Amino acid sequence: xxDDRSATGLSTFTAFVSARRDAxxxxxxxxxxxYAFGADLQMLRTxxxxxxxxxxxxxAVRAMGTFxxxxxxxxxxxxxxxxxxxxxxxxxxxxDALGVAVPTLYVANxxxxxxxxxxxxxxxxIVVHAxxxxxxxxxxxxxxxxxxxxxxxxxxxxxxxxxxxLTSGFAQLIRFLxxxxxxxxxxxAEITCDRAGLLCCGDIDVATRTFLKMACGSTxxxxxxxxxxxxxxxxxxxxxxxxxxxxxASHPYLPKRIRSLQLFAQSDLYRTSLGLSGGLSxxxxxxxxxxxxxxxxxxxxxxxSLPSGE
Numbered sequence: 001x002x003d004d005r006s007a008t009g010l011s012t013f014t015a016f017v018s019a020r021r022d023a024x025x026x027x028x029x030x031x032x033x034x035y036a037f038g039a040d041l042q043m044l045r046t047x048x049x050x051x052x053x054x055x056x057x058x059x060a061v062r063a064m065g066t067f068x069x070x071x072x073x074x075x076x077x078x079x080x081x082x083x084x085x086x087x088x089x090x091x092x093x094x095x096d097a098l099g100v101a102v103p104t105l106y107v108a109n110x111x112x113x114x115x116x117x118x119x120x121x122x123x124x125x126i127v128v129h130a131x132x133x134x135x136x137x138x139x140x141x142x143x144x145x146x147x148x149x150x151x152x153x154x155x156x157x158x159x160x161x162x163x164x165x166l167t168s169g170f171a172q173l174i175r176f177l178x179x180x181x182x183x184x185x186x187x188x189a190e191i192t193c194d195r196a197g198l199l200c201c202g203d204i205d206v207a208t209r210t211f212l213k214m215a216c217g218s219t220x221x222x223x224x225x226x227x228x229x230x231x232x233x234x235x236x237x238x239x240x241x242x243x244x245x246x247x248x249a250s251h252p253y254l255p256k257r258i259r260s261l262q263l264f265a266q267s268d269l270y271r272t273s274l275g276l277s278g279g280l281s282x283x284x285x286x287x288x289x290x291x292x293x294x295x296x297x298x299x300x301x302x303x304x305s306l307p308s309g310e
Contacts, residue, residue, distance in 0.1 A: 034282065035192070035195045035196065035199060035264075035269055035270075035282070036154050036192040036195070037188055037189075037191040037192040037195070037286060037289065038282070038283070038286040039188045039191075039286065039289075039290060040154070040185070040188040040189045040191065040192045043184065043185040043188055044154075044155070044156075044159075044185070047159070047181065047185060050181070052178070053178055053181065057158055057159060057162040058158075061119075061120055061158045061161045061162060061165075068118055068119065068125075068161070069119075069123070069125070072106050072125060072127070075108070076106040076107060076108045076109075076127065077106060077107045078104065078105070078106055079091065079105040079106065079107060084107060086138070087105060087107065087128070087133065087141070087145075088102075088105070090138060090141050090142050090145055091103075091105050091126075091145055091149075093142065093200070094142060094145050094146040094149050094200045095149060097146070097199065097200045098146065098149050098150070098153050098196060098199070098200065099153070100149055100152055100153050103117075103124045103125055103126055103149065103152055104123075104124070104125040104126070105125070105126045105127075105128065105145075106125060106126070106127045106128070107127075107128055107129075107130055107133065108127050108128070108129050108130065109130050110129040110130060110131060111129075111130075111131050112129055112131060113129060113131050113132055113135065113213070113214045113217060114129045114132070115127060115128045115129060115132060115144050115145070115147075115148055116148070116160070117148045117149075117151040117152060117156075117157055117160060118157065118160060118161045118164060119157050119161060120157060120158055120161070121155060121157060121158060124151075124152045124157045126145065126148045126149070126152075128141075128144070128145070132144060135213055135217075135219060136210065136213065137206075139201050139203060139206045140201070140206055140209060140210045140213070142197075142200050142201040142206075143197040143198065143200065143201040143206055143207045143210050144197065144210060145197075145200070146196050146197035146198075146199065146200025146201060147193040147194055147196055147197035147200075148193070149196060149200070150192060150193030150194075150195065150196025150197065151189065151193050153196065154189070154192055154193070154196075156189045156192075156193070159182060159185065159186070159189075160186070160189075162178075162182065163179075163182045163183075163186060163250060183247070183248065183249070183250055186250040186251070187246075187249070187250065187251060187252045187293065188293075190250075190251050190252060190257065191252065191257070191260050191289060191293065194207070194257055194260065194261045194264075195261070195264050195270075198261055198264065198265065198270065199270065199273055202273070202274060204261065204262060204265040207261055208227055208258055208261070208262070211254050211257060211258050212225045212227065212230060213225075214254065215230070215254050227258070230255065230258075231255050231258060231259065233255050234253070234255035234256060234259060252293050256292055256293050259292045260289045260292050260293060263280075263285055263288055263289055263292070264285055264289075266279055266280050266285070267279050267280045267281070267282060267285045268280060268281060268282075269282060
């Protein structure tokens with residue numbers, strides 16, 4: 001990626017974020033200021049009105065917060081200015097771009113390509129698996145870490161933590177009531193945070209490459225990966241009975257995330273962050289994104305049914 005273009009885009013977006021930081025942190029919906037996926041914002045508002053869900057999330061996350069932090073300190077490497085300074089620099093650049101404080105960042109010894117964010121609104125942390133660090137360039141890591149910081153900026157963290165507790169065997173009695181709602185929201189939240197990652201790295205090709213690397217996982221094949229051929233899998237998968245398995249996934253399938261992010265890259269908001277003009281409105285981007293991420297055809301998403309909360 002061109003360094004001058006990257007620096008210009010970062011500077012422009014930093015100024016942009018400074019003017020609307022509070023609106024985004026509060027789930028702002030002003031067309032000129034929000035990058036979050038509208039369906040994500042709507043579900044967040046609705047879930048906060050669901051008393052059983054809020055009671056579980058609040059009590060469970062508070063109870064497990066100290067445990068998770070202690071576990072990380074005992075089993076991972078905490079990143080800082082003098083510990084893995086390369087990663088700390090990348091994290092700080094992302095935090096500056098999105099207008100959030102630098103969160104606690106850990107590296108976990110894992111051969112699986114993954115990164116995740118847990119904790120509370122007041123004490124969030126990001127974990128990056130070692131394989132990502134070995135396989136990804138700085139710009140690709142900026143996309144990944146920016147994505148995770150998007151969860152923090154958009155107040156996703158407590159719900160992500162609650163999902164982890166549910167899938168680890170905690171509170172089985174209410175799992176089947178709450179989990180479908182959290183999974184539906186989570187797939188929408190990932191779209192929001194892919195956008196945050198792109199705003200951090202400033203290059204749609206870099207962002208796309210991270211998805212392909214995560215899908216493949218072989219350094220010997222990276223140079224042979226074909227994005228167009230990979231995206232053909234999206235259309236092939238729409239006709240398969242196996243598509244229903246996505247209903248039980250916390251993330252949309254990768255081809256859908258790529259298509260959705262390519263669409264966001266055409267938005268006026270993203271193009272403005274690069275110093276360019278013209279583009280799609282966020283309402284149009286969100287409407288077309290819903291068509292991409294739906295699990296079932298005919299306008300049905302195949303997701304948990306919720307009141308609008310409006």
